[in-house]
Amino acid sequence: MKLSEKIIELRKANSMTQEELASICNVSRQSISKWEADIALPETEKLLILGETFKVSMDILLKDELTLNEVKDIYTCGNNAVQEKKQELYEGILIKESVVDDSIIDCLNIHKIELWNTGGKPKYWTALFFTSDKRNFPELISKVMLSDPAAKQNWFVDFKAGNNKYIVFKDRILKYQIGNRNEKEYVCNECRKLGVSDKQMNWPE
Template identity: 75%
Template sequence: MKLAEKIMELRKANAMTQEELASICNVSRQSISKWEADIALPETEKILLLGNIFHVSMDVLLKDELTLGEVKEVHSCGTNAVQGKKKEIYEGVLIKESVNDENIIDFLNIHKIELWNTGGKPKYWTALFFTSDKQDLPEQMAKVMVSDTEGGQNWFVDFKAGNEKYIVFKDKILKYRIGNQSEKENVCAECRKMGISDGEMNWSE
């Protein structure tokens, strides 16, 4: 089974359109069409991303003798690939457009992908629902978040680990214990200083 067939089968199995997959991979819809028609091959970094999105290994994607139906257990690609079960600590949602280095996705296990209509420009944001066992994930996230203080575009990502909630901006990590209202109010006060509205702080716990 060729890579082209596997990409198409995995995309359809996840109820994704070519446009949606193209947005996540940061390529054109025509590129996805060419991959699936076996006219062109994805770059190595895109194959890694596809493996992470669909939770299959590089071997499964690249070896023609392996079909998707024959693989009983697969693991996500990238530096977060694991053998067997490993405790996943962090859980949250990352807007792909909020980071300036997509290599951060290598640290995440992506469980669901949604396109959120912004009502403006860009038309959609790509929401990646993830878990991760990367011990220094908050520090890694703080390196890649988009920041534009003058333009009021300070992006943040929120996620939790156990009973701790993390709000991470560029070079700034905030956290509070879930259920501790005083600590949460202090974090919200810091978020307001970063230009975040109260409506944007309606994150899940």
């Protein structure tokens, strides 16, 4: 089911007119009409409002293969998310603008979305707080990361699984065991070669 169809169904299920939904989202009625006609997509902040208004997760709204009445396991974000149920459960934060193919989002369980003001261009980054139970997730995400080697502008995503920390670039997967200083220093040195500053390597463990 497409996002446009979900918006229509959720609005009608809540006995809401386009005008009423437009008021909640602080947009025009024409914007709601365009969303429902699949002519335009809501901005990230509007998606957050839709999710809060209709009490549905970002997963349900964003993934075409999920229907509104589908029962889906959502694991708690944090250390428990890695330790609970599945051994190969990855946890991290992905900047949506850092990938060239949005279909990678289908591999994620999204728990929270934040807009980060960059102070540059683009003005905002969309931060997706996620877990993933895809065993080959590091390989999948490495195929879609943005990269400009000539300018030494290589995007990366950092995440962890259990006691292992992953730093993934375009076609490059770096990994170290949390607490192993030698392994971490090797990974940090490789990141520096790819143009990553020490400030950017202040990732959570």
